[in-house]
Amino acid sequence: TGYESVCYNAFNLPPMEHYDYIIVGGGTAGCPLAATLSKHFKVLLLERGGLGKNGHNIEQQESFVSNLVHADDPDSPAQTFISEEGVVNARGRVLGGSSKINAGFYSRAGVGYVREAGWDEALVNRSYSWVERAVVSRPVLKQWQGAFRNGLCEGGVKPDNGFTLDHVEGTKIGGSTFDQFGRRHSSADLLQYANKDNLKVGLHATVHRILFHHPKQVQYRLQSSRRRAYGVEYTDAYGIIHRATLSTSKGEVIISSGALGSPQLLLLSGIGPAEQLDILGIP
Template sequence: MDLTTFVFSGLPVIIQHYADFYKQRDLDSTLKELEPQQGLPKIQEYDFIVVGGGTAGCLVAGRLSNRFSVLLLEMGGDPPPPVYPAFIGSKMAYDIRSHPSINEIYKSIPQLTSALDDDGIATVHAGRMLGGTGSHNANVYNRGSPLDFDNWAKLLGDQTWDYKNMLKHFTDSENFVGPLVNERQRYEYYGQHGPLRVDVDLPEYLDTWILAGKELGYNYSDPNAYQTPSFTAQSVSLRNGLRESTYDAFIKRKLIWKPTIHRYSQAEKILIDDNNNAYGVAYTRHGIPQIAHAKKEVIVSAGAFGSPILLTKSGIGSADVLQAAKIPVKKDMPGVGKNLWDHVMLVLPFRRNDSSHRDPNFEEELKKFQRNPSNRQGYLAHQRRTQGFVASARAKADGEGDWADLQIQLADLLFREDYPDTVVLEACLGRPKSVGEFLFNTTAYLAGETANGKLGLSNFKYFSDPTDMDVVVEGINLCIKIMEGTQAFKPGRYKLDESHIPQACQGLPRRSAEMWKCALQRLATTLWHWAGTCKMGKDSDAMAVVNSKMQVFGITNLRVIDASVMPKVTNSNVNAPTMAVAQKGVEEIFRKHHSFPKEGMTEED
């Protein structure tokens, strides 16, 4: 066992120890706090209750607490130390994402066109800790194409959702410090005073990536100011070598005006009176029943899986589902859980055959990272990824040649004994036409299950529109052309490692479209970019759950603010768009309640 394997193999142990430690510490504090209640819940009142401490929930709670009293309910606790180092978060992400102590684990129903090597059952993991999945994803900061938001505005009949208007909601979050392709765009397109620090990843092979793109006819451009098909660097939310979530940026670092946070708290139902007015939340805190009332609004920010589960448990959903689960119907809303969007990808490993290449020394890199905690350096302080945005033949045929529907990502796998001299490319479907659904497990609910992972069943329906598969195959061929066919990457003598091709596909013509389609049905996997399950829509849209202000139809004082409201998924990583959705939601709330900052306070407090 080499040193890197020795060190990284300890990550699950460290995560478990800290998860146990944080939970016990919070339980001890909670028991002292609740001791005077004599075993009965004392109803607490707040202006707002936010359910879910993920990317959206932490931003919403942090911003609202500048002006109101806010209770934030989060199922998990604080993120454990291994989620923070930039390199670990990028390269060892799956080991962290799949750990059950900090993740909710969901199973799909049997899929017909994907996960066939696992009997059609796709297993996915959503972060269960403050910051949510935003605490352990790759922290890529891609806004998406401006055309994504212009399309939302068209679908919603609300121009406040177009890119021109959404731009301020991105810039309000950002302290963008990274270099830009066009520095003249900095003050027009980027924020300098927001809480979230955004940098640009500049691995040493970025120049090679740029040259490869130029060989293939692609410019090097900015992925965020006004994204076009191009090869680009990746923007990332990092601060001094550590990954930064909305929990870190909008709550943890605040000195004053913080929300009240109840960790290890599971929302059981939204309290709704006979007039369909939401007035509070019933929840358990470390399993102890609690009740909180909201004087103004209840905000559901539990994510694309958690939000439809909570609405359903509260009597908001398809009447057929509610009746099957013996839940009283508050609002028959068939769109709850429908409209599930996701990005699907195939990971392609390429072996380097360059005898002169040497990975950096792991112990030296540890010293660089640890030598000066106020200025972390070296490979471990960076993500080291690049990307490209490509419009497929399908997009061009649809008249959308400026609207990329493929995202190609490259990551260099340093310090991996199991993948020596390997880089991976990910061929990612950015604008799927296949749409799935998220199902409420009535059988589990009636059996007394309370964990979200048991109550939700995904049905991704990847490739149910067969042209999606054609687009990904086009992306696969582009990845091969980049690594094996460009002069830029020629010195590394890269070759696709085809040992991962499933045995069921090996009898098909090598590297043919048929072989890749076979592989996709067995190996394609999620990018963890779920969206749309409580979608925004017009009043006339029977499948819409919320209006363009993210207010739940038919229930007053109740909003959903997270990725689940997206009518369609953006064409790349969804963390940044989710923040913009949350920022817009906060603005809508401020406008409704005519709020003004507390005396002597700025938005950064």
């Protein structure tokens, strides 16, 4: 795969390590972020899932539905959850995150969204190219997909834009993370761009807590009186506790655990609405 050489079962990681950057969550955001930062810094990427090779064929397009059906298996690359509205869904539990279990549709963000966010448009466009080289293909439409596209056009969803990766109004054929052979590509593929001397990926590593310094405990000067994260505490598949901490005051702990995992970890670490933390007994 080009990145497995930097992947380790968390059980084999030392009980204490130090890095410039610690990234929690090896999913759609965490993998490219780790690859980019490793160019100049020592990076630890922690993922609660594995490589997804325990009998679950997540690499092939025809296995897309079956993997979601078996999402409650203990070693499944997917995990089900139910929204507050009662809608059953699934999230990734594998290196690559939900980009390893989804339907594989790819599209760029709208120009208006990028501008509203205040991002550098030129940098965003260069980033698209960086991702698309490794992950995106032009899909070969199946018969039902062609019929669906024709139906949209006949129903007035126009114009017909043909194939494009841009976010446009009307009907279009977007990109796919499945290649011409039906093989899935995911954000994990972007780890091939990493400086492998600077990157370590810990698999089956469940982070339970972000470690914080109180301002009075910090030996270096802070820009504010807020607490500062200096590391994380995680367990491996055998329940053994490990710690990873930042090696310098300029380092960062980055939480990229998804829309569910990120707020959950913040709550477990004592960050969140006081009334919710009090109910859970979290100081």
